[in-house]
Amino acid sequence: MRTISKLGLVAAVLMTCSSNIVQAAALVQVSLWDKGASMEMPTGLTYAAPGLDSTKATMGIKISRGAVKAGKVTFKLKNDSKDTIHEMIVIFLADAKKPLPYIDAENRVDEDKAGDEGEVSELDPGKSGSLTVDLKPGRYLLICNVPGHYAAGMWTEFTVNP
Structure with missing residues (x-):
């Protein structure tokens, strides 16, 4: 009888612990990635741009999966460029039909107005970094906001499901 109640106690503890x-x-x-610093950077390849032709991009962001469940998400980055610094910023799309707020004079996205959820700042060529963020359901953009890179097509869409 004692063995059975001890086993029951152990099972109850394990069930309680596993739920936490x-x-x-x-x-x-x-x-x-990019095709090299000697390549001309096109412009106008921003998210939601009319007539967007992403095949003209000379740099970009490639992800292993385009969607995850809501909660903690870890992004493991590698700057696969041979000669260009890149970064990655996670931006929540409040309205997926609208372009991101852009500062023309600085040739970059206004991160404060865009909804910056976290970032891995400038990574030298060949370097790696990581970012873990708690994301709610919705659509996101992953962008490089080094001046000129976002407009040259360095962004990708990302979905967080409920």
Whole structure:
């Protein structure tokens, strides 16, 4: 009888503990790439731009998966460029039909107005970094906001499901 009640106690403790275990963050591998610093950077390849032709992009962001469940998400980045610094910023799209607020004079997105959820700042060529953020359901953009890079097509869409 004592063995049975001890086993019951152990089972109850294990069940209680397992319900308090924090789920591991979803992992997204990210490659920040470009065709080289000698390539001309096009402009006008921003998100939601009319007549967008992303095939003209000379740089971009490649992700291992385009969607995850809401909660903690870890982005593991690698700057695969041989000669250009890149970064990655996570931006929540409040309205997926609108372009991001842009500062023309600085040739970059206004991060404060855009809804910056976190970032991995400038990574030298060949370097890696990571970012873990708690994301709610919705649509996001991952962008490089080094001047000129976002307008040259260095962004990708990302979805967080409920």
